[in-house]
Amino acid sequence: MGRERRKNVRAYQRETNRLRVELEERFDSLLREQDDLADLADLVTARSAANEPFHRWMAYRQGFAPELVRRFLKNSKPESGPVLDPFAGSGTVAIECARAGRTACSIDAMPTLAHSLASRFLREVPAWPDMSMTADMGGLWAAAVHPAHQAAVLLAAARTVDGEGHRRAERLKPAAMVQQILEWMRVDCASPLPPVALVLCADARALPLKPASMGGVLTSPPYLSRYDYARVNEPMERLLGWRTKGALRRTQVRAARNLPTGNAKAPLPEVVAEIEREAATQGGPDRVRTVRGYFSDLARVIDGLADTLQDNAPCWINMAGTDHQRVYIPSDLIVAAIAAERGFRIEGIDIARELRPSGRHLGAMEHVAPRECVIRLRRKRR
C-alpha cells in the first residue's frame, strides 16, 4: 500500500471509529491483565467444570469455571445477601455458592435449565438397574420415574448436541451416558448440596426481584452474534414435551441474528450509533437491528441489577467484544459505559484473553482485537 493510500485509510479509520477510540481511551487505565487473575483465561471457559463435583453432570459449553465463582466469593466483599446470576445457564454460580454455604438466586430464560439445575439439590439417587433394554433417549425418558433418573436422562440428552445446538457424534450409547451421569450423581450426592438456592425461570430484562434484595451479582450474558439458546437446549425441551421454541426465541437477549429484533428504545451511549452506521455499510439493516436490540436488552438488564442490588454490593460481568462482519464492537467497554451511567462504579476491567489476532488500528492504538473480560462493578450508594 502506498504512503498516500495508507494515510487515507488511517484517516478513514480514525473518523469511522472516533467514538470507539474515545471509549478505549476512557477505560484504558481500568483495562488490565491482573496478576492475581493471571489465569483468568481458564476461568472464563467451562473446561475445568468437567472434573468438578455437581458441575460435571452438565456439559454446558457457554459456562464459566467454578473457580471464577470461588474468586468472586473470596474477593468481593461485603458477604451479605444472596448472589444473583440472572443468566444462570448450567448453574455454576448456584452450585458453587451452595458448596460455600452462600445463598444464590439463579435465573435463566430456558425452563429446561431451571429444571435441570433444581435436580442438583436432590438428596437421594437410587440405582436404575433395568435400563439396558432401552436403546434410545425417548425410551429411557418414558421409563424414568424417579426424579433423579429423569434428571439423568435430561442431562444425557443435553450432551447430544454441541455448543451451537448441532447434533454431535455420540461417544457413548444413550443408556451408557445415563449410567455415567447417574454414577456421578450418586458419588456427588453422598455429600448433598445444602438447599440454599432459589432457581427461577424468568427474563433477566424484567427481574422478578425486590429492590435492594441481592448481595452480589456474578454473571455472563449471551455474547453478541453467538448462540440461539432455544436451539442449544432443544433436546431437553423435546423430552419434556414443552415445545416452546418460538416463545424462547422471544424471551432471549437478542444476541443472535435469527432472534426477533422488535422494539429497542433504551437510551444508549452514542458509540452504539457509530457502530450501527458502520454495520449498515457492511452488513445491511438486520445487522444494525441486532446491534441495537442487543445493547438495549443489556441496558435493561443493568437497570434491573442496579435496582435489585444492595448499596455497595459487587457485580462481576463476564463479557466479550466481537468483530461483527468486520465491524469492531467492544461490548465489554459499552457495557461498562452503560453501567457507569446506571448506578455502578467501575473497579476494573480484567482482560481474560484476546479472542483473535487483529491488525486493526484505532487512533494511536495498534492491533486492537476483541477481548473477553471480567468487568468488576460496584453498586453506588443510593
Ligand SMILES: C[S@@+](CC[C@H](N)C(=O)[O-])C[C@H]1O[C@@H](n2cnc3c(N)ncnc32)[C@H](O)[C@@H]1O
Ligand atoms: C453464557 S450463558 C451463561 C452460562 C453460565 N454462566 C454457566 O456457567 O453455565 C447465557 C445464558 O443466558 C440465558 N439467557 C438468554 N437470554 C436470557 C434472558 N432474557 N433472561 C434470562 N436468561 C437468558 C441463556 O439461556 C444462557 O443459558
